[in-house]
Amino acid sequence: SQKIEQNSEALNIQEGKTATLTCNYTNYSPAYLQWYRQDPGRGPVFLLLIRENEKEKRKERLKVTFDTTLKQSLFHITASQPADSATYLCAPSGSSNTGKLIFGQGTTLQVKP
Amino acid sequence: DVKVTQSSRYLVKRTGEKVFLECVQDMDHENMFWYRQDPGLGLRLIYFSYDVKMKEKGDIPEGYSVSREKKERFSLILESASTNQTSMYLCASTQRGWEGYTFGSGTRLTVV
DSSP, rough: OOOOOEESEEEEEEEESSSEEEEESOOOOOOEEEEEEOOSOOEEEEEEEETOOOOOOOOTTTEEEEEEEEEEEEEEEESSGGGGOEEEEEEOOOSSSSOOOOOOOEEEEEEEO | OOOEEESSSSEETTOOOOOOEEEESSSSSEEEEEEEEEETTTTEEEEEETTTTTEEEOOOTTTTTEEETTTTTEEEEEEOGGGGEEEEEEEEEESSSSSSOEEEOEEEEEOO
């Protein structure tokens, strides 16, 4: 069955450093991979989408890579700030207009001042 | 600002009650979804709909039903609430299945 793995242990880093979060998937050949941010008690918020033919995508301090050979996506936040503290979810997806998203369990990032 | 609105932020219901969770989106999206989120289990898909009056089972549909009579509204129904349905319920919508989802703020349901 399809499986999505994100590091369940919280990631603690110092303000100003780069945070790197990992998303691995198995039994899957997604055409896209999405990343979301979720704050406690709130719904996830869409951040970025990367296509299978894109190696890398950037948005402000965020960078996402997508390696279909390794079946892995990396999510980087550069110059991290305490306000970046949240849980980050990845979700591989197909290309269907009526498809559904299955989410990883998320990795909690804590940025310390 | 585009929105997905869930009718209640917090809800407390008794075992055996019929519970309705309402979700409305103002983006004219085709696809709507209901997830539940529990600690250690992540987001799990209950049901989704890709058109009015159309519905598809997700990974955990047992004990739930849905209704989509109008494009903008997707309702989740707990036919007979049980304590194991205590959870955070999240509604989402998207125009195309591969695009980013817009989520509501969630309904924290407690069944006592």
